[in-house]
Amino acid sequence: MTAIDNELGGDLVLSEATGRDYFALLKPRVMSLVVFTAFAGLFLAPGPINPVMGAIAILCIAVGAGAAGALNMWYDADIDAIMSRTAKRPIPAGKVRRDEALAFGIALSCFSVATLGLAINWFAAGLLAFTIFYYAVFYTMWLKRATPQNIVIGGAAGAFPPMIGWAAVTGGISLDSVILFSITFLWTPPHFWALALFKKGDYDDVGIPMMPNVAGEASTKNQMVVYAVLTAIAGVAPWFTGLASPFYAVFAAALGGYFVYHSLKVRAMAEGDQKMVPAKKMFGYSLFYLSAIFAALIVDRAAMLMIG
Missing domain, CATH: 1.10.357.140 (UbiA prenyltransferase)
Known part of the structure; x- marks a missing residue:
């Protein structure tokens, strides 16, 4: 029991x-x-x-x-x-x-x-x-x-x-803290929808209205691309406010570009693909992306403090 x-x-x-x-x-x-x-x-x-x-x-x-x-x-x-x-x-x-x-x-x-x-x-x-x-x-x-x-x-x-x-x-809060919030907020949909694509059967079984189950794979994939682009932009935003250096901006742009690339690979995935390899790769990379972005911000600030 x-x-x-x-x-x-x-x-x-x-x-x-x-x-x-x-x-x-x-x-x-x-x-x-x-x-x-x-x-x-x-x-x-x-x-x-x-x-x-x-x-x-x-x-x-x-x-x-x-x-x-x-x-x-x-x-x-x-x-x-x-x-x-x-x-x-x-x-x-x-x-x-x-x-x-x-x-x-x-x-x-x-x-x-x-x-x-x-x-x-x-x-x-x-x-x-x-x-x-x-x-x-x-x-x-x-x-x-x-x-x-x-x-x-x-x-x-x-x-x-x-x-x-x-x-x-x-x-309190500030524009910079809102940007930090926005990075994770915008990253969340493509991250979880990648998981939802290859776990669609699970969500069907329990009746949870995840995007692929309700709107279909094609709509979900298109929205993933939009959110991936927005995430990439938000990832570079700390440079515009002076929170991070140009070196961070270049690194963040590269990370964001590869995030968008993964979303495009998911969108190109055939409807009903059983293996869902691009979605699984995007899910894995999304975890790396978020960790790398915040690690880069920490390293960048530490370097700026050392330089004075």
């Missing part, structure tokens, strides 16, 4: 979850990207921050992201049990009960927001609280199952971390 079965009619028993199972609830791979982009926002922000305070801020953002992931798994346990890429998650695998995941997510949410507010500033804490709510409630509980624009609108949740990192230093 799985944890889900227990809640739906069997005897309620404590799960035998390990620390590793609870850690899996935090979506560590997603968390690592969140931490990295949040650190970039903190590092790029004008003004000093005590290293210990900076570490506390990043830890709170990481815990908040993990809390949102746990709440997402709690709510999506029904569809996670059906989809091939999520069936082994802790709840559908019977390792963690849904109510335990809910309590875990709420506790971590409260801890991360309160700690960030008390230790750093309440503006950053408010942004973190809004991000958790946006992802766990607005996206997971509503958008995801209601509209094929779920990823477009819901992508804001994953784009807030660099803005939160920036706010931890400055106590």
